[in-house]
Amino acid sequence: MNNSNAQNDSDKDNISDTIDNCPFAKNPDQLDSDNDGIGDKCSSYEFAIINPRTKLYIFQGEAFTFEAINLDNSQFRPQWYIDNKPIPNSNSLELKYYFTDKGKYTISIGAKGEEGLKLNSIPIEVIDKQLKTATLNIYAQPKVKEGENNHTILVELELSTPLSYPVEYRYETKDNNTLEDDDYLGVSGTVTFQPKELRKFIPITIIGDTDDENNESFVFKAQNDKDKNQTTITIIDDDTEVVVPDPVANISILKEGVEQSNFEIIEENIDNNITVRVSLGSPITKTGTLHYELKPIIPLNNSYNSMVKTPINGDLTFEIGERSKEFNITIIGDMINEYDNNFTIEFSNPVNLKFDNAQNSKDITVMIKDDDPLPVIGFMKSRYDTTEGQQYQIMLQLSSESYKTVEANITLNPKSSAEDSPDMDIDDFNLSTYHITIPFSNNINHNTMYILDINISSNPDNSNGEEAIFDINTT
Numbered sequence: 001m002n003n004s005n006a007q008n009d010s011d012k013d014n015i016s017d018t019i020d021n022c023p024f025a026k027n028p029d030q031l032d033s034d035n036d037g038i039g040d041k042c043s044s045y046e047f048a049i050i051n052p053r054t055k056l057y058i059f060q061g062e063a064f065t066f067e068a069i070n071l072d073n074s075q076f077r078p079q080w081y082i083d084n085k086p087i088p089n090s091n092s093l094e095l096k097y098y099f100t101d102k103g104k105y106t107i108s109i110g111a112k113g114e115e116g117l118k119l120n121s122i123p124i125e126v127i128d129k130q131l132k133t134a135t136l137n138i139y140a141q142p143k144v145k146e147g148e149n150n151h152t153i154l155v156e157l158e159l160s161t162p163l164s165y166p167v168e169y170r171y172e173t174k175d176n177n178t179l180e181d182d183d184y185l186g187v188s189g190t191v192t193f194q195p196k197e198l199r200k201f202i203p204i205t206i207i208g209d210t211d212d213e214n215n216e217s218f219v220f221k222a223q224n225d226k227d228k229n230q231t232t233i234t235i236i237d238d239d240t241e242v243v244v245p246d247p248v249a250n251i252s253i254l255k256e257g258v259e260q261s262n263f264e265i266i267e268e269n270i271d272n273n274i275t276v277r278v279s280l281g282s283p284i285t286k287t288g289t290l291h292y293e294l295k296p297i298i299p300l301n302n303s304y305n306s307m308v309k310t311p312i313n314g315d316l317t318f319e320i321g322e323r324s325k326e327f328n329i330t331i332i333g334d335m336i337n338e339y340d341n342n343f344t345i346e347f348s349n350p351v352n353l354k355f356d357n358a359q360n361s362k363d364i365t366v367m368i369k370d371d372d373p374l375p376v377i378g379f380m381k382s383r384y385d386t387t388e389g390q391q392y393q394i395m396l397q398l399s400s401e402s403y404k405t406v407e408a409n410i411t412l413n414p415k416s417s418a419e420d421s422p423d424m425d426i427d428d429f430n431l432s433t434y435h436i437t438i439p440f441s442n443n444i445n446h447n448t449m450y451i452l453d454i455n456i457s458s459n460p461d462n463s464n465g466e467e468a469i470f471d472i473n474t475t
Contacts, residue, residue, distance in 0.1 A: 046071060046111040047078050047093070048120045054190075056122065057165055059129040060102050066095040068109045068120070076111035081119060084108065099126040127165050134159040136169060136222055138231045139323050141283040146183075146235050147208040153233070154321035155220050156283070157200045159193055162257040168192045171202060171222040176232065178216040183207055183235055191222075196257065201321075206235060213237050246354045247280035247323075249290060251347065251364050264367045267307060267341075270333040274366075276345060278316055279324040280353060288318040288352035294329065295344045307332050307341040307368050318353065331368060337375055338403035341368040375400040377408045377436070396436065407437045 051067035058064050068078060070093065080090035080097075083106055087095065091112060099105070103126055108119035139156040157169065172188035185205040193200065204220070215237055221230040253260045254275040265274055278290060294312035308331060316325040348361040355362040380395035398406065 046076060046118075047109045049107070049109055049122050052122060054122075054168070056124050057167070058099055058124065058126055059131075060126050061098070061100060061129055063096055063098045066097065066107055066109075066122075068093045068095075078109055079112035081108040081110065082106070084119070099124070102126050102128060125165075131164060132161060133226065134161045134163055134167070136160075136227055136229050138220065138222060138229050139283060140220060140231050140233050141285060141321060142232070143234045143236050144206055146206060146237055148210055149208045150205055151208065152203045152205050154283075155202045155204060155231070155233075156321070156323055157191060157202065157222060158323075159198050162196045162198055163193070164195050166192055166194055167224065169222045169224050169227075171220065173204065174219045174221060176217040176219060177214075178218045178235065181207075183216050184218060186218075198257075199324075204233075245282075246288075246350075246352055247282040247284050248356050249347070249350065249353050249362075250279045250281060250356070251345075251362070252277050252279065253364075253366060262367075263364055264369055265331060266369050266371050267331060268333040268371065269335050272331050272333060273328045274331060275326050275328055277324055277326045278347070280318065280322075283321050283323055284318045284352060285320060286352040287320060288350070290316045290318075290325075290347055290351070290353065291349045292316065292327070293346050293348075295346055307338075308343055312345075335372055336401045336403055337372045338370050340370050342366070343368070373400070375402045375406060377406065405437065407435070409435055 047068045048071055049066060049068045051065075056064060066080070070078070077091045078093055080087045080095045082097070087097070095107075095109075097107070105124040105126065106121050107124055108121040110119045137158045137160060139158065141153055144153055157171070159167070168190055170188075170190050173184070173186045178184060184207055187202060187204055191200045191202070202220075215234055217232050217234040219230050219232050222228065253263050253265070254277055255265060255272070257275075260274070276292075278292075292312075292314060294308065308329060312327075312329055314327065316327070318325060342365055344363050344365050346361060346363050347355070350360065376399040377396050378399060380397055
């Protein structure tokens with residue numbers, strides 16, 4: 001530091017310019033607690049909030065302790081506000097506040113009793129306590145070669161489940177028996193997972209050299225107010241031969257971020273996507289690839305093309321340090337009753353990774369469960385009139401489309417006796433039970449009518465007005 005500059009007092013306030021830089025641009029020697037680009041001695045705020053420094057998300061019914069500092073040894077006492085309304089008995093630099101209602105708020109602090117005060121504020125969002133929470137997993141290559149030149153590794157941060165609200169973690173590296181900036185470049189900072197975001201990657205530079213030295217390690221930590229985790233990374237000296245086994249590829253099926261058990265998917269009435277995720281059991285140390293291809297299993301009269309958009313094939317490439325890759329399959333939804341669909345995804349040609357079956361390929365079979373109801377065969381009319389000795393046609397209709405053969409038994413039941421409408425005897429009909437089969441067709445239309453021929457016998461008993469009821473039992 002230049003001592004002559006240190007003695008300058010441009011505004012003659014008995015404070016040297018290196019402390020009080022009000023007449024000038026921001027001075028690196030000047031404390032700036034509220035990060036407003038103006039030194040504390042010239043800041044328009046009397047007080048500044050230092051915890052939290054960014055927007056706070058907090059669960060409904062929980063409390064948070066806010067902290068502030070006095071920027072200019074103000075003669076006024078601090079006053080805390082919520083949405084610009086004073087909070088009673090809040091005249092210290094700390095405020096513990098319980099949030100009972102969901103919503104968005106602003107917490108501020110200013111000088112109590114000062115006219116024209118300027119509030120230093122922080123946004124708050126109170127979220128439903130019933131919302132699910134997640135834990136943080138940290139994945140990193142546990143052993144890395146030092147090498148002769150600098151190189152970068154990736155530390156993966158992964159939430160255990162997708163969330164509907166943002167969540168923030170602070171991270172940093174700590175020495176074990178390493179020397180920061182000698183063996184690796186230390187990192188620190190914050191990372192925010194946005195709603196439904198699962199992964200973040202933090203690069204760390206490993207410093208290479210030609211020195212013969214022992215293996216060294218450092219710790220990567222990440223935490224927030226509710227969760228914390230850490231992992232240890234060991235830097236292997238060049239003279240030590242490291243054999244890192246190929247990672248194992250594990251396969252899962254997800255729908256809307258939730259893993260599906262037994263690879264079973266409900267079809268639904270509209271198109272929807274499923275995600276196929278290939279996760280490695282450990283970080284990969286060399287670039288790896290894997291081929292995938294969808295293949296049908298055709299059930300009965302149905303084809304997988306009616307439920308899955310094809311073709312689907314390609315290659316997944318894992319860069320060094322990566323642990324998972326995904327691709328989507330579109331399931332075609334409809335309102336047609338059909339057979340459940342199976343299809344197989346074949347994974348093959350693994351490079352620098354392997355399957356748990358110790359083979360060069362692995363298949364998974366996905367079941368698409370149809371959720372549409374069976375169609376019903378019904379009469380076109382509720383009543384039919386005819387005469388004896390005639391063949392009469394009864395019109396039938398399917399209630400909805402179907403990709404299955406539909407069969408039904410139609411049974412004659414004599415109507416209950418009535419004085420003016422005597423029962424019709426079974427003998428009046430050619431048969432007492434009729435069977436109808438509506439075969440499967442790709443062009444089947446539920447508006448199509450089907451004709452059932454009923455033979456009415458000639459009966460010499462000279463009765464009239466006889467009635468019977470037909471019951472349909474769809475099989």
